[in-house]
Amino acid sequence: MVFKVSTVSTSPIDGQKPGTSGLRKKVKVFKQPNYLENFVQSTFNALTAEKVKGATLVVSGDGRYYSKDAVQIIIKMAAANGVRRVWVGKNTLLSTPAVSAVIRERSGADGSKATGGFILTASHNPGGPTEDFGIKYNMENGGPAPESITDKIYENTKTIKEYPIAQDLPNVDISAIGVSSFEGPEGKFDVEVFDSADDYVKLMKSIFDFESIRKLLSSPKFSFCYDAMHGVAGAYAHRIFVEELGAQESALLNCTPKEDFGGGHPDPNLTYAKELVARMGLGKSDTGGEPPEFGAAADGDADRNMILGKRFFVTPSDSVAIIAANAIGAIPYFKSGLKGVARSMPTSAALDVVAKSLNLKFFEVPTGWKFFGNLMDGGMCSVCGEESFGTGSDHIREKDGIWAVLAWMSILAHKNKGNVEGDGKLVTVEDIVRQHWATYGRHYYTRYDYENVDAGKAKELMEHLVKLQSSIPEVNKLVKGIRSDVANVASADEFEYKDPVDGSISKHQGIRYLFEDGSRLVFRLSGTGSEGATIRLYIEQYEKDASKTGRESQEALSPLVDIALKLSKMEEFTGRSTPTVIT
Numbered sequence: 001m002v003f004k005v006s007t008v009s010t011s012p013i014d015g016q017k018p019g020t021s022g023l024r025k026k027v028k029v030f031k032q033p034n035y036l037e038n039f040v041q042s043t044f045n046a047l048t049a050e051k052v053k054g055a056t057l058v059v060s061g062d063g064r065y066y067s068k069d070a071v072q073i074i075i076k077m078a079a080a081n082g083v084r085r086v087w088v089g090k091n092t093l094l095s096t097p098a099v100s101a102v103i104r105e106r107s108g109a110d111g112s113k114a115t116g117g118f119i120l121t122a123s124h125n126p127g128g129p130t131e132d133f134g135i136k137y138n139m140e141n142g143g144p145a146p147e148s149i150t151d152k153i154y155e156n157t158k159t160i161k162e163y164p165i166a167q168d169l170p171n172v173d174i175s176a177i178g179v180s181s182f183e184g185p186e187g188k189f190d191v192e193v194f195d196s197a198d199d200y201v202k203l204m205k206s207i208f209d210f211e212s213i214r215k216l217l218s219s220p221k222f223s224f225c226y227d228a229m230h231g232v233a234g235a236y237a238h239r240i241f242v243e244e245l246g247a248q249e250s251a252l253l254n255c256t257p258k259e260d261f262g263g264g265h266p267d268p269n270l271t272y273a274k275e276l277v278a279r280m281g282l283g284k285s286d287t288g289g290e291p292p293e294f295g296a297a298a299d300g301d302a303d304r305n306m307i308l309g310k311r312f313f314v315t316p317s318d319s320v321a322i323i324a325a326n327a328i329g330a331i332p333y334f335k336s337g338l339k340g341v342a343r344s345m346p347t348s349a350a351l352d353v354v355a356k357s358l359n360l361k362f363f364e365v366p367t368g369w370k371f372f373g374n375l376m377d378g379g380m381c382s383v384c385g386e387e388s389f390g391t392g393s394d395h396i397r398e399k400d401g402i403w404a405v406l407a408w409m410s411i412l413a414h415k416n417k418g419n420v421e422g423d424g425k426l427v428t429v430e431d432i433v434r435q436h437w438a439t440y441g442r443h444y445y446t447r448y449d450y451e452n453v454d455a456g457k458a459k460e461l462m463e464h465l466v467k468l469q470s471s472i473p474e475v476n477k478l479v480k481g482i483r484s485d486v487a488n489v490a491s492a493d494e495f496e497y498k499d500p501v502d503g504s505i506s507k508h509q510g511i512r513y514l515f516e517d518g519s520r521l522v523f524r525l526s527g528t529g530s531e532g533a534t535i536r537l538y539i540e541q542y543e544k545d546a547s548k549t550g551r552e553s554q555e556a557l558s559p560l561v562d563i564a565l566k567l568s569k570m571e572e573f574t575g576r577s578t579p580t581v582i583t
């Protein structure tokens with residue numbers, strides 16, 4: 001059939017500024033007439049012509065509620081804008097790391113390559129008719145669009161007057177693999193539905209030694225549990241952990257992707273990953289029986305990860321440091337060395353210590369994965385991570401939840417080479433972490449989140465903290481008045497970053513109070529919420545003395561917590577006596 005293109009008149013809709021990771025709003029906001037269409041057209045208009053006309057685009061996501069409608073709308077608009085082909089993962093499912101991998105790695109039957117893609121996700125935010133939907137655009141390198149593009153998109157949303165759409169193009173059956181071909185005014189247009197896991201699995205197999213992981217998983221001494229929290233990770237977990245690596249089916253928890261994530265909050269942390277936490281022996285009411293040796297969870301779009309040992313939590317900040325410290329020996333992809341490592345500012349300095357000891361290039365960037373992407377494109381960074389349960393490497397330009405699990409499995413397999421068979425006792429996740437602390441010291445670390453706080457009050461709290469910074473003696477007077485047993489504040493500032501690759505400067509990236517003993521308090525406002533403001537408070541204390549690295553984290557940090565809450569007047573500003581989530 002030959003489809004027609006019609007032009008629809010529209011007008012700007014307020015509030016379409018993309019946040020840290022694209023545009024995230026309630027589904028009912030997205031369902032307003034022209035809301036999605038305005039954003040998609042504003043994106044097309046922000047791209048250079050060759051990234052639209054005749055181009056190949058990926059469109060998929062975590063499969064959350066509204067994805068199936070959104071994908072059909074985007075297909076019709078892509079057709080009308082002269083896009084040559086759209087690639088869609090079966091049932092619109094592609095994890096965020098898989099989209100990045102598909103953009104970078106996949107070739108069509110005729111050798112075509114994608115120049116970008118729309119990812120339909122609100123990441124770790126809940127899904128369903130009354131919850132969140134989201135959309136973001138990733139570039140040719142597989143990474144999120146840089147600010148220069150997202151700013152342009154936003155400007156376009158403020159002036160948009162019309163958009164073209166191929167209204168009579170029939171809906172494409174996204175549940176069946178295959179190509180649907182159409183003919184439009186500008187020529188051919190294809191929609192190809194492909195297997196969500198194939199390209200990603202191929203990439204993972206080129207990075208890790210699957211055979212050694214398979215041996216570990218087959219050892220009767222080892223046991224494993226993976227919680228996909230009903231997100232898109234489920235589409236990969238069965239294929240990779242069960243089919244490729246031989247894990248038991250019973251190792252998979254919540255691995256059927258659901259539009260509403262089973263009503264849960266698909267964020268892999270100790271509060272929301274309740275079932276896994278209970279199974280690993282870390283919950284208030286444990287499931288009973290002996291917990292598995294290794295457990296992990298993912299968020300809705302499978303770019304985040306949480307790593308657990310038996311009755312043991314690995315902080316994301318420790319996780320990236322431990323991966324960096326062991327990567328060269330344990331992961332074939334890194335065998336010739338690491339180009340450098342990087343962490344986001346609020347992430348603990350555990351990685352810094354490893355970088356120093358291994359003499360690696362090191363970078364501290366603002367929160368947001370795009371900053372790592374630039375370093376990777378510049379060949380300066382191989383492994384990076386964030387306290388917000390994101391870990392990854394330069395194999396793609398997004399953080400990668402399943403990659404992190406495979407990295408940990410590789411380290412476990414490497415450390416247990418001689419133990420998987422025979423009588424040797426298994427080196428556990430906890431052993432690896434404690435050994436790491438003994439070698440490098442420990443960064444006690446915790447994060448307090450105050451979700452859905454009044455945005456005005458949150459702003460006032462931040463302004464109050466910035467004002468305080470003008471006099472360090474004054475701050476120290478306050479600090480000593482609260483607790484006399486903590487070190488002095490040495491300096492305080494708002495974090496600013498100059499990108500070494502493109503020279504761009506990012507200001508106001510979080511408020512820091514740096515103590516003489518290396519402790520830190522960091523305050524910042526979340527850039528990923530969809531309602532009100534979320535204040536994040538990050539608390540960190542370094543302990544070099546190996547005999548003191550085994551304390552209970554919340555107990556070790558309680559003096560600093562006390563100071564942070566009083567210094568910021570948290571309760572006074574927010575009316576909250578306790579945080580919503582502690583991680």
Ligand code: G6P
Binds near residue numbers: 021368527529
């Ligand atoms: C997303 C980004 C991460 C970032 C996180 C922070 O997941 O991809 O790079 O660390 O958001 O979110 P926040 O809510 O703290 O701004």
Ligand code: ZN
Binds near residue numbers: 302
């Ligand atoms: Zn995510």
